[in-house]
Amino acid sequence: MILRLSGLAALVALAELLPRLGVVSPDYLPPASGIAAALGREAATASFWTAVGDTLVAWAIGLAVAVTAGVAAGLLVGAVPVLRAWTASTIEFLRPIPSVALIPLAVLLYGTGLGSSLLLIVYAAFWQVLVQVLYGVADVDPVADETARSFRFSPWARVRHVLWPTALPYVFTGIRLAAAVALVLAVTAELVIGSPGLGAVIAVAQSSGAVPVMYAMIVVTGVLGVLINVGARLAERRFLAWHQSVRGEVAL
Amino acid sequence: MLEVIGLRKVYRTDRREVEALRELTFTVGAGELVCLVGPSGCGKTTLLRCIGGLLEPSGGTVRVDSAPVAGPPAGMAVVFQEYGRSLFPWMSVRDNVALPLRQKKLPRGRVNSLVGEALQAVGLEGTETAYPWQLSGGMQQRVAIARAVAYEPSILLMDEPFAAVDAQTRADLEDLVRSLWQRLGVTILFVTHDIDEAVYLGQRVIMLSASPTVIQDELTVDLPDKRNQLHTRADPRFTALRTHVYEQIQAAKIAAQPSPGPVR
Numbered sequence: 001m002i003l004r005l006s007g008l009a010a011l012v013a014l015a016e017l018l019p020r021l022g023v024v025s026p027d028y029l030p031p032a033s034g035i036a037a038a039l040g041r042e043a044a045t046a047s048f049w050t051a052v053g054d055t056l057v058a059w060a061i062g063l064a065v066a067v068t069a070g071v072a073a074g075l076l077v078g079a080v081p082v083l084r085a086w087t088a089s090t091i092e093f094l095r096p097i098p099s100v101a102l103i104p105l106a107v108l109l110y111g112t113g114l115g116s117s118l119l120l121i122v123y124a125a126f127w128q129v130l131v132q133v134l135y136g137v138a139d140v141d142p143v144a145d146e147t148a149r150s151f152r153f154s155p156w157a158r159v160r161h162v163l164w165p166t167a168l169p170y171v172f173t174g175i176r177l178a179a180a181v182a183l184v185l186a187v188t189a190e191l192v193i194g195s196p197g198l199g200a201v202i203a204v205a206q207s208s209g210a211v212p213v214m215y216a217m218i219v220v221t222g223v224l225g226v227l228i229n230v231g232a233r234l235a236e237r238r239f240l241a242w243h244q245s246v247r248g249e250v251a252l
Numbered sequence: 253m254l255e256v257i258g259l260r261k262v263y264r265t266d267r268r269e270v271e272a273l274r275e276l277t278f279t280v281g282a283g284e285l286v287c288l289v290g291p292s293g294c295g296k297t298t299l300l301r302c303i304g305g306l307l308e309p310s311g312g313t314v315r316v317d318s319a320p321v322a323g324p325p326a327g328m329a330v331v332f333q334e335y336g337r338s339l340f341p342w343m344s345v346r347d348n349v350a351l352p353l354r355q356k357k358l359p360r361g362r363v364n365s366l367v368g369e370a371l372q373a374v375g376l377e378g379t380e381t382a383y384p385w386q387l388s389g390g391m392q393q394r395v396a397i398a399r400a401v402a403y404e405p406s407i408l409l410m411d412e413p414f415a416a417v418d419a420q421t422r423a424d425l426e427d428l429v430r431s432l433w434q435r436l437g438v439t440i441l442f443v444t445h446d447i448d449e450a451v452y453l454g455q456r457v458i459m460l461s462a463s464p465t466v467i468q469d470e471l472t473v474d475l476p477d478k479r480n481q482l483h484t485r486a487d488p489r490f491t492a493l494r495t496h497v498y499e500q501i502q503a504a505k506i507a508a509q510p511s512p513g514p515v516r
Contacts, residue, residue, distance in 0.1 A: 141337045143332055143334045143337035143338050144338065144340060146301075146306050146330075146332070147330070147332065147338045149306055150304055150324045150328070150329070150330040151324075151351075151355060151403065152324050152326065152355065152356075153352075153355050154355070157355055161351060162340070165342040168342075242342045242343075242383055242385075243341070243342075244341075244385075247383075
C-alpha cells in the first residue's frame, strides 16, 4: 500500500516539476499545484457538482439498463442451445462495433440530451455483460447439474440454485468491465455530443483556454473511474466470498 | 425394489457407434445392498446414469418399485464420486443438505430435523455453517452422503463414492455405509472398481464384463452381517470370495482384449 501511494506521489511530483523546470510548457501542462488549485475552486461551485451528477446519472442509468438486459439475454441465450447457435454470429458481428461509431445515430435520434449518452453507454456496456454471462452459463459443472436433476429440482430451481450461482462470478466481472466502459462512454458522449456532464465541462474549458480546469476535470473523471472499480471489487468480495478467487486459503 | 431388464446403451456420434452396455438384466431386492464391480472403462457410470434416469438407455427398461424410469425417479438419491463438484460451493453444509428437501416442499421444521439427524448420522455435527470446501475430502463425501440420507430415499445409488479419498478415510466411510444401510433399511446399489470394497460391503456382488458390458458373474457374499475392517478382511472366506471376484474380472479383461469393441 505504501509502495503504491509513493508511486502516485512520485507521479504528482513529476507533474509539478516538469512544468516548473520548463521541460514542458506550463501553458500545456500546468504544475500539479495549479491543477489542484483549479480543482479546489471548481469544487466550490454548484455547476461542478451538477456536472458530476449529470455524468454519474447517465453512467448509472446506462449501466443498470445494460446489466439488466445483458444478464437477462445472457441467461436466456446461454440456457437454450438453439438460441446460442442461432445468435452466435450476430453477437460476434455486433459486439466489435465501437460504440462511438453510433454517435451520429445517437444525435439523429436523441439530439444532445441524456438519451444520446444512454444509447452509447448501453450499447458499449451491454456486450461486456452479455459475453461474460454466456461464459458463466457455459461453465455449469455437469456433476452439479446432474446432482440437481437427480434430486428432481424443477427447471427453475436448477436456474436459481445451480446456473445462477455458477454464472455469478462472471456476472460480476461483466459488471466491473461494463462499469468502466460506461464511464468512458458517458464522458465521450458529453465531450463529442455536448450532452451535459464532466465531458462537456472539459470541452468548454479547453476551448476557452482554461487549461488547469481542463486537467482538473480529467483528474476527476480518473477519480470516478477508480472509485467505481473499488466499489465493484468490494461488491465482489461481499457476494462471492465462497468463490475460489476470493476465499483464499482453504482450511483443511 | 430395482429391476434392470435388458438394458442397452449405444453412444452414437456422426461417424461411429460405441456400444457401451450390451445387455444387462439384474434385480436388487428391497433393502438389499448390492455391489457392482467391473474392470475400468466397463460402463459402470453409464449404467448408473441410466438407472438414475439421468441418461436415456438405447434399449431395455429400468423399474423402480415396478414403475418404469423416465427421468430421475422419486425416492432415489445418488452419491457421486466427485463430491467436490457435486456439493455446491456457494452454500453452507446445512444448506447443501437442506436444499433437496426444500425442493420436495417439506415443512421447515421437518427439513431442520432431517438435516440435523442426517449430519449426526454421518458424524458431522457442528459443521453446519461451514462451507464444503473448508472440509477435508472425506468430510465432504460425508456431507454428500448426509444429503442423500436426509432425502429419505428408498434406493441409494453410489457411484464409486470413495475412489478419491485416502485408504483410512475410505475404511471409515465403508463402515458408515454399512451402518446406515442396517439402520435405515434403504436399498443400496454401490458401484466400485475396488474388489475388496465390493466384497466387504455387499450382500451380493455383480461382476460386469469389459465394454460392451454384460453380466460376467454374480456372487452371494456369505459373510456374517456384522463386518469389521480387521476380522472380516482376515476371514479365509473373505479371501476366497475376493479371489473369485478377482479371477472373474481378470477373465473379463482377457476376453475383451482380442476385439477392441465393435466399431462400425
